[in-house]
Amino acid sequence: xxxxxxxxxxxxxxxxxxxxxxxxxxxxxxxxxxxxxxxxxxxxxxxxxxxxxxxxxxxxxxxxxxxxxxxxxxxxxxxxxxxxxxxxxxxxxxxxxxxxxxxxxxxxxxxxxxxxxxxxxxx
Amino acid sequence: xxxxxxxxxxxxxxxxxxxxxxxxxxxxxxxxxxxxxxxxxxxxxxxxxxxxxxxxxxxxxxxxxxxxxxxxxxxxxxxxxxxxxxxxxxxxxxxxxxxxxxxxxxxxxxxxxxxxxxxxxxxxxxxxxxxxxxxxxxxxxxxxxxxxxxxxxxxxxxxxxxxxxxxxxxxxxxxxxxxxxxxxxxxxxxxxxxxxxxxxxxxxxxxxxxxxxxxxxxxxxxxxxxxxxxxxxxxxxxxxxxxxxxxxxxxxxxxxxxxxxxxxxxxxxxxxxxxxxxxxxxxxxxxxxxxxxxxxxxxxxxxxxxxxxxxxxxxxxxxxxxxxxxxxxxxxxxxxxxxxxxxxxxxxxxxxxxxxxxxxxxxxxxx
Numbered sequence: 001x002x003x004x005x006x007x008x009x010x011x012x013x014x015x016x017x018x019x020x021x022x023x024x025x026x027x028x029x030x031x032x033x034x035x036x037x038x039x040x041x042x043x044x045x046x047x048x049x050x051x052x053x054x055x056x057x058x059x060x061x062x063x064x065x066x067x068x069x070x071x072x073x074x075x076x077x078x079x080x081x082x083x084x085x086x087x088x089x090x091x092x093x094x095x096x097x098x099x100x101x102x103x104x105x106x107x108x109x110x111x112x113x114x115x116x117x118x119x120x121x122x123x
Numbered sequence: 124x125x126x127x128x129x130x131x132x133x134x135x136x137x138x139x140x141x142x143x144x145x146x147x148x149x150x151x152x153x154x155x156x157x158x159x160x161x162x163x164x165x166x167x168x169x170x171x172x173x174x175x176x177x178x179x180x181x182x183x184x185x186x187x188x189x190x191x192x193x194x195x196x197x198x199x200x201x202x203x204x205x206x207x208x209x210x211x212x213x214x215x216x217x218x219x220x221x222x223x224x225x226x227x228x229x230x231x232x233x234x235x236x237x238x239x240x241x242x243x244x245x246x247x248x249x250x251x252x253x254x255x256x257x258x259x260x261x262x263x264x265x266x267x268x269x270x271x272x273x274x275x276x277x278x279x280x281x282x283x284x285x286x287x288x289x290x291x292x293x294x295x296x297x298x299x300x301x302x303x304x305x306x307x308x309x310x311x312x313x314x315x316x317x318x319x320x321x322x323x324x325x326x327x328x329x330x331x332x333x334x335x336x337x338x339x340x341x342x343x344x345x346x347x348x349x350x351x352x353x354x355x356x357x358x359x360x361x362x363x364x365x366x367x368x369x370x371x372x373x374x375x376x377x378x379x380x381x382x383x384x385x386x387x388x389x390x391x392x393x394x395x396x397x398x399x400x401x402x403x404x405x406x407x408x409x410x411x412x413x414x415x416x417x418x419x420x421x422x423x424x425x426x427x428x429x430x431x432x433x434x435x436x437x438x439x440x441x442x443x444x445x446x447x448x449x450x451x452x453x454x455x456x457x458x459x460x461x462x463x464x465x466x467x468x469x470x471x472x473x474x475x476x477x478x479x480x481x482x483x484x485x486x487x488x489x490x
Contacts, residue, residue, distance in 0.1 A: 031350070032158045034439035035417050035446070037468065053468055055417040057157045057438055058350055060468070
């Protein structure tokens with residue numbers, strides 16, 4: 001099941017591995033994405049800290065790690081086709097896979113209904 | 124402070140535009156996608172609402188003498204019906220604004236200035252006009268301005284034009300009816316493509332806007348926002364005030380010598396610019412190609428571990444696919460092919476000085 005961070009990233013948990021991307025709402029806000037500064041495999045990240053940056057035509061945006069752990073895989077397909085995030089932010093446009101170091105953190109994230117409520121509030 | 128709105132605000136909302144603040148105005152940044160809108164202008168034709176631009180009218184016996192005193196280029200050298208691009212300098216040679224000067228006659232010149240600078244410019248021009256026999260008036264709210272840009276612009280506009288567009292040369296204008304609405308029509312733009320800018324009564328804006336989108340449909344016309352306007356002007360290496368030029372830079376440093384007429388007896392900033400010419404420039408605005416990532420305004424440029432300049436504009440160029448930037452670099456590092464580094468998110472990445480403009484479109488002439 002997908003969970004969302006207030007900072008507009010999503011995670012999908014599969015055992016100890018969390019797949020992370022940005023929400024469809026976030027890609028729509030950013031507009032045409034032209035570059036993803038992918039982190040290195042092996043990088044240790046902490047929930048709430050910067051994971052990497054995404055560049056749209058107009059600006060750079062920080063993407064925050066929704067969970068803590070170690071980056072075990074990055075979506076290298078984004079190097080040549082960053083626009084995949086615009087086309088499929090919550091599917092093929094995933095950004096990294098993180099091996100969870102504190103699985104409890106997942107409980108603090110929002111479920112889809114709560115996230116949609118948050119978006120309503122931002123309008 | 125409440126944001127200003129153009130007469131087309133409701134049209135933009137209905138078309139689903141994403142609206143952003145720009146220079147005190149609430150403006151459409153994109154309707155569909157910046158890249159799509161960019162390509163539409165390069166390949167077909169796009170329509171921009173640029174009604175936020177300011178129009179300042181100078182009239183009176185000393186018009187030419189006065190305008191040539193405040194700008195670096197020359198309206199005295201123009202024919203009636205001709206336009207020049209020009210910086211307007213402070214007495215220290217830095218830039219108040221860059222603008223287009225439309226010469227109607229030796230008694231009337233219209234200055235089209237940047238939206239965010241309109242009030243500052245009007246105040247400055249008014250102050251400078253003391254002792255000249257001119258009247259200066261801010262006409263900005265009276266005009267709507269549309270830019271129709273792209274290789275198919277002339278074909279589209281010809282369908283509703285009461286003036287013969289093929290007679291209007293690059294950087295020239297005429298007045299007449301477009302869609303039955305009295306307009307100023309100039310062959311100008313900020314995209315590097317051929318095209319026209321129209322100025323007319325703000326009350327006719329909605330009618331004109333809808334009509335052009337309607338007749339342009341068979342040509343693939345799209346409404347285009349400020350996002351594409353910025354990427355298009357960037358590829359053509361047209362200056363953006365506040366990014367590439369401002370009150371800390373001079374026209375010579377920015378490579379605008381072609382718009383500085385040093386033969387004029389006097390004009391604001393002349394002494395400093397002459398001195399810069401004589402002593403040589405310390406830095407120049409240059410094009411850079413970035414090897415990895417995207418350089419943005421304010422990022423630092425290094426060479427041999429020394430800071431040698433900063434980026435003024437940068438993005439991934441939609442037409443060429445290259446990550447490009449403009450930036451000021453110290454003389455000595457400004458030759459084409461020089462290897463430098465740009466600090467992007469704390470990391471220095473290799474970059475190289477490259478030729479400008481980055482792209483030449485269908486625009487009829489270089490200058």
